[in-house]
Each structure stands twice: as C-alpha cells, then as structure tokens.
Amino acid sequence: MPKVIVKTVDQLRTLNELLGRVSDPDRAEHARRALEFAFQEQPDELANVSLGKYVDKLARLHFGEEREPSELAFAHWHVPLLEDFSPLWIRQAIVTEMKKLAGRREGILLVTGLREAVCPEGKYWTKHCESQYQRVRNWIDELVCEWVTQGSNLQVFVL
Secondary structure, three states: OOHHHHHHHHHHHHHHHHHHOOOOHHHHHHHHHHHHHHHHHOHHHHHHOOHHHHHHHHHHHHHOOOOOOOOOEEEEEEOOOOOOOOHHHHHHHHHHHHHHHOOOOEEEEEEEOHHHHHOOOOOOOOHHHHHHHHHHHHHHHHHHHHHOOOOOEEEEEEO
16 A cells, blocks of 8 residues: 555544544544545545545535534645745635634634645655744744634644
C-alpha cells in the first residue's frame, strides 16, 4: 500500500475520532466502518481523491447535509499547493471560512494540507520550512482570533 494512502487514512481516522467527540457516537462508528471499508476494498480510489474531498465527506457523515443553526458549526479549508504564503492570500481564505462559522456558539475550523503546501512531497523538512509553517500557523491563529464571534467556543485543528 503506498505511503500517501496510509497517511491519508491515518489522518482521516484521527479526524473521525475528533469529530466523534462532538457528534453522535453512532455516526462516528458508521464513518469509521465506511473508512475501513474504503481502505480495505477500494485503495485505488483513495489514491485518486484529495484529502480535502474526503474531509468534506467525513464531515457530512458526522453532521449531515444541513445542520440546525443552534448546532455546532464546521468549516474546512484545504490549503492548495502554492509557493508564496502571503498574509493577504491567507486572510482571504480564513475570512471566507470564518464567515461560515459566524453567529454560532460552538464551531470547528479544520485546516488540511498546510504541511504539504509548505514542504511538498519529495522535499526535506528544513528549518526554513519549519519557520514558514510557524509563520502561517501564527497568521491563521491571529485571523481566527480577529474573526471569531465574541463568547463562542471555536476549536482550530490543523492536519
């Protein structure tokens, strides 16, 4: 089994456990079984779809297609592979996702693909990559703090 598929499945397993703590446990079990089935029976399809698309499918399994306004809000940003991580580019992406969470008492913002965007596959993780990653993480944290609804409980996960 290719390393990329195993890594993607491990990330989805971790995310499923996190989402299972805030959603219905039966849905978490259903999602776990669906993920294991896909991993065992259809590994080629896992290799052809990005992590971002799987995360959105997993979120729909946990929260359904449409949620009531009083329930937990969920937003997902999959970082595209780009050379330049400018504050303006990141600001636009984070603000777009934060608007999806606006007005909710509880929410989750999930960021995927950041590590791969900073250091693409086949490259080495260097001090420069680490500093760039930390810089982007700090920008994300600052923007989230600026845009979060006062008094709300927002969790930010970076996979």
